[in-house]
Amino acid sequence: MTKKRGIYYCSDCKVTLEALSDGTDVKCCGNDMELLIENDKEASLEKHIPIIEKIDGGFKVTVGSVLHPMEEAHYIQWIELNEGDKAQIKFMSPGQQPIADFKTDATEVTAREFCNIHGLWKS
Ligand SMILES: [Fe+2]
Numbered sequence: 001m002t003k004k005r006g007i008y009y010c011s012d013c014k015v016t017l018e019a020l021s022d023g024t025d026v027k028c029c030g031n032d033m034e035l036l037i038e039n040d041k042e043a044s045l046e047k048h049i050p051i052i053e054k055i056d057g058g059f060k061v062t063v064g065s066v067l068h069p070m071e072e073a074h075y076i077q078w079i080e081l082n083e084g085d086k087a088q089i090k091f092m093s094p095g096q097q098p099i100a101d102f103k104t105d106a107t108e109v110t111a112r113e114f115c116n117i118h119g120l121w122k123s
Pocket of ligand 1: 046048068074075115116117118
């Protein structure tokens with residue numbers, strides 16, 4: 001069953017999607033898509049855990065404590081800020097810095113990001 005707000009991944013074609021509701025299983029390339037589990041423990045040399053900082057009018061999210069690579073073959077595809085029942089996503093491209101500013105009045109937020117090699121991470 002698809003889980004609302006779950007991030008699903010196809011290991012064949014590398015596509016990801018976020019479910020906007022609970023529902024039936026989702027298939028891609030003929031297989032059930034994998035529900036990704038959010039990592040929150042660093043295990044590789046690259047740093048992935050999003051760092052959230054309060055800024056004027058919102059929050060700044062940086063991936064990670066040492067900036068993550070943003071190369072064609074290895075980069076952060078998106079950074080998401082979650083604030084209760086709302087979310088904002090910044091889509092990233094190779095060559096950019098893995099940093100996103102989000103405008104919000106929320107006081108409590110969490111963040112997720114997706115690395116095309118190392119998967120889904122949260123803080
Ligand atoms: Fe990575």
